[in-house]
Amino acid sequence: MLLIDCPYCGPRPEIEFTYGGEAHRARPADPAALSDEEWAGYLYLRRNPKGRHAERWRHAHGCGRFFNALRDTVSDAFLATYRVNETPPPPTIGPEAAA
Amino acid sequence: MAELLRTLPLADFAPLTGRPVRLVAAAPAARFVLRARGPAAAAAAPALGTPLPAIACRAAVAGELAALWLGPDEWLLLAPAAAGAALHARLVAALGGMAHALTDIGHRQGAMLLSGPAATATLNAGCPLDFDPEAFPVGMCTRTVLARAEVVLWRTGAEAFRIEAGRSFLPYVWRFLEEAATASAAA
Ligand SMILES: [Zn+2]
Secondary structure, eight states, X not given: OOEEEEXXXXXXXXXXXXXXXXXXXXXXXXXXXXXXXXXXXXXXXXOOOSSEEEEEEEOTTTTOOEEEEEEETTTOOEEEEEXXXXXXXXXXXXXXXXX | OOOOOOOOTTTTOOOBOSSSOEEXXXXXXXXXXXXXXXXXXXXXXXXXXXXXXXXXXXXXXXXXXXXXXXXXXXEEEEEEGGGXXXXXXXXXXXXXXXXXXXXXXXXXXXXXXXXXXXXXXXXXXXXXXXXXXXXXXXXXXXXEEETTEEEEEEEEXXXXXXXEEEGGGHHHHHHHHHHHHHHHHHO
């Protein structure tokens, strides 16, 4: 079973977690000033990269908290997890950095 | 006018005894969820008789009261049923004017007590957590998933666990553990 390292509880089985979409998306400060295309971009468009991806996850059946994770979308490996008020770890972690 | 009667969901379930696993319904309890941070969390200590545990997934016990860490600002408070009203009054007085949420969940969930040498094997039939004493020591507690039902597990002894589950899930969780215990005993 895949273990996910909750920044509060430590490594826990994946069945305790739910996925929360792409991380670090800031809501525009003044939505009324945006064009329809810009607003639709904020609402609907996501990066969907192949490889390293910063995501929100929630330890729904644990401490209940949202946190962020760096996950490789090809291998499904979790490279790092961190709290929402923390900056993402530098891109020197994970198998690519070691290579 | 109809009379309100309190019914206990596990009242008709015969305890499991005489096996490597014991399973009994816990006594009716008062339960609260306290959400608080910083000064408000600290202010609850005198009302409880113990500081709220600050370490993740740990329980603090003061006599018959217990405070279980559920999240960074969330605790499950357990007390004997008869002590609930007084505990609530003490907390309301201690936390007055401070930002917090104190919710009575006494009738939302119930509990059963699982113990014996095969207790961890029985839990592992429906829960993938590591119950090695190094990974899950006595005094550890956590919300988790047991056979798809959300529960709060609290290790109260080397071979003893308290399992809190939603009221409507209690018969299902009980039957699951009963079947798993029978399999553990046969193994
Ligand atoms: Zn957690």
